[in-house]
Amino acid sequence: MIEILSSGALNSVQDRGRRGSLASGVSRSGAMDRPALDAANALLGNDAGAAAIEVAAFPFRLRFQAGAAVAVTGALAETRLSGRRLPPWWATEARAGDELTIAPPTLGARVYVAVSGGIDAPLLLGARATELKSGYGGHEGRGLRRGDLLPLGPRLPGRLPEGGIGALPPPGRSDAGRPLRLLPAAEWPEFSEDARRLFVAADWQVTAEADRQGCRLDGPELVRARRRELMSHGIVPGTVQVPPSGRPIVQLAEANTCGGYPKIATVIEADLWRLGQAMPGDRLRFALASRDEAVAALRETADWLDRLRSAAALYRAS
Amino acid sequence: MADDFILSEAGAGALLLDVAAGAFDEDRQARLLALADSLSGADGIEDVVPGMNNLMVAFDPLAVEAGEITRRLVDGWRTAVATARAGCEHRIDVVYGGPDLTDFAAGLGLAVDEVIGRHAGAVYRVAAIGAMPGFPYLSGLDPALSAPRRAVPRAGVPKGAVIVGGGQAGIMPITAPSGWHILGHTDFTLFDPHRVRPATLAAGDVVRFVVAGVER
Numbered sequence A: 001m002i003e004i005l006s007s008g009a010l011n012s013v014q015d016r017g018r019r020g021s022l023a024s025g026v027s028r029s030g031a032m033d034r035p036a037l038d039a040a041n042a043l044l045g046n047d048a049g050a051a052a053i054e055v056a057a058f059p060f061r062l063r064f065q066a067g068a069a070v071a072v073t074g075a076l077a078e079t080r081l082s083g084r085r086l087p088p089w090w091a092t093e094a095r096a097g098d099e100l101t102i103a104p105p106t107l108g109a110r111v112y113v114a115v116s117g118g119i120d121a122p123l124l125l126g127a128r129a130t131e132l133k134s135g136y137g138g139h140e141g142r143g144l145r146r147g148d149l150l151p152l153g154p155r156l157p158g159r160l161p162e163g164g165i166g167a168l169p170p171p172g173r174s175d176a177g178r179p180l181r182l183l184p185a186a187e188w189p190e191f192s193e194d195a196r197r198l199f200v201a202a203d204w205q206v207t208a209e210a211d212r213q214g215c216r217l218d219g220p221e222l223v224r225a226r227r228r229e230l231m232s233h234g235i236v237p238g239t240v241q242v243p244p245s246g247r248p249i250v251q252l253a254e255a256n257t258c259g260g261y262p263k264i265a266t267v268i269e270a271d272l273w274r275l276g277q278a279m280p281g282d283r284l285r286f287a288l289a290s291r292d293e294a295v296a297a298l299r300e301t302a303d304w305l306d307r308l309r310s311a312a313a314l315y316r317a318s
Numbered sequence B: 001m002a003d004d005f006i007l008s009e010a011g012a013g014a015l016l017l018d019v020a021a022g023a024f025d026e027d028r029q030a031r032l033l034a035l036a037d038s039l040s041g042a043d044g045i046e047d048v049v050p051g052m053n054n055l056m057v058a059f060d061p062l063a064v065e066a067g068e069i070t071r072r073l074v075d076g077w078r079t080a081v082a083t084a085r086a087g088c089e090h091r092i093d094v095v096y097g098g099p100d101l102t103d104f105a106a107g108l109g110l111a112v113d114e115v116i117g118r119h120a121g122a123v124y125r126v127a128a129i130g131a132m133p134g135f136p137y138l139s140g141l142d143p144a145l146s147a148p149r150r151a152v153p154r155a156g157v158p159k160g161a162v163i164v165g166g167g168q169a170g171i172m173p174i175t176a177p178s179g180w181h182i183l184g185h186t187d188f189t190l191f192d193p194h195r196v197r198p199a200t201l202a203a204g205d206v207v208r209f210v211v212a213g214v215e216r
Helices: A034-044 A193-201 A291-317 B026-039 B066-079 B101-108 B112-121
Strands: A002-006 A012-014 A052-055 A060-064 A068-076 A079-081 A084-086 A090-094 A099-102 A107-115 A180-184 A204-210 A214-218 A239-241 A249-251 A263-267 A286-288 B006-009 B014-018 B045-050 B054-059 B089-096 B124-129 B136-139 B154-157 B161-165 B168-171 B176-178 B181-185 B206-214
Touching: A034 A052, A034 A068, A034 A090, A034 A107, A034 A291, A060 A107, A068 A099, A079 A090, A099 A107, A180 A291, A180 B006, A193 A263, A193 A286, A263 A286, B006 B066, B014 B066, B026 B045, B026 B054, B026 B066, B045 B124, B054 B066, B089 B112, B089 B161, B101 B112, B101 B181, B112 B181, B112 B206, B161 B176
Parallel strands: A180 A286, B089 B206
Antiparallel strands: A002 A060, A012 A052, A052 A107, A060 A099, A068 A090, A068 A107, A079 A084, A079 A099, A180 A263, A204 A214, A214 A249, A239 A249, A239 A263, B006 B014, B014 B054, B045 B054, B089 B181, B124 B136, B124 B206, B136 B168, B154 B176, B161 B168, B161 B181
């Protein structure tokens, strides 16, 4: 068990999210920074589908009631284990009674805390992810609060070496200024040439309306040349909708499964984590990509994860 | 024959087949649902999501090529036959009333009783489930009850609210924002995440509303 000592309602149990239930109106949910979650689980040798804690409200503190290995990835934030400072993207052994403390990030928005064996929240519709908007999944369908006790799954054999091990961040992590890559979506041709040019040329600012459901951006107004009402249709995380206000919203992990607003583009899957780590006021830019680039970027991330998983296994075995 | 659909990408891992031709079409929807059934569970496919005269397929682009999904969607649509899904029929008790009913009727130039009669008199079909957990998009609304959505959406339309918007009808599965008009309330459970099939209604099902009371 781990005991939550200090938390905010935005901190929740998350995994890779739900597949196969969109047609019941069930959002994907899951980690907003998927590579960070994956890295934390890989360092510990957990199942790729293991659940961890997504921390978006700080400071965050928890106590280990029994010894366990812990990995902390994602946003850069001062992290201490019973006083000892942990490097970024690091995994180490915690003893019973140890306290993990995470200060507000200096870069990014969300930190992932994985524990050996994973957080053993009940499987619901194929996942342990919390759906905060609708109140199900994860730990009692809600964000974590002080006093919560989270059970852990069975731990694999093997211990981390003294001092712990770290992960090289995933591809593209070091270049914060790189544009988010897009594929054009269904209504792309219906936007005026000006709107399309502005969309990829402008500096967009993340507004305060940014949560697990979506992220509203501030910038130039995008005018749709052709006005027609769309019928409701399925949407995925990454969909960039343009409501009548002309200000885009990027749909994220807890996006409604269907929508009716025009879609100008979709942020490619491999770049979605950037929005999970965006803070209100952050600036970002977009660039068009090809399908091949979008798939190659996903494969690059998958290869990085495979290498990390193998390397971490060597250290745990020794 | 010119193609009667538009296929678009929704990122590297999803495709949207849009077969809309003007107003919502029941026959096309039945063909789409047959196509959806034929795709569900296929290799690499993660989600098959019927919308209103459209169908989204989400897949793992590292496990299956988009071209293969495209081929299955396009060929599938061309050959899909409108076989009625063996849908269930649901009778849903409604207590009519609430904050919008009187104004909604007045806006249409109808008496409240006529709105209730027309709403409860129609036979609805679940076109799709989505947006919210278990939310049914119902087709079959009496055209006399078709009215634009509220200019300003309500921040919290309560769970169980029986609503209409544009030419569609629905029921709120959870309390959430909506711009649709509230005509009444039901205790019918639309969603329970602890069931294997969490949504009570399914696309293709038939719904009838029954007047269980009127609050004035």
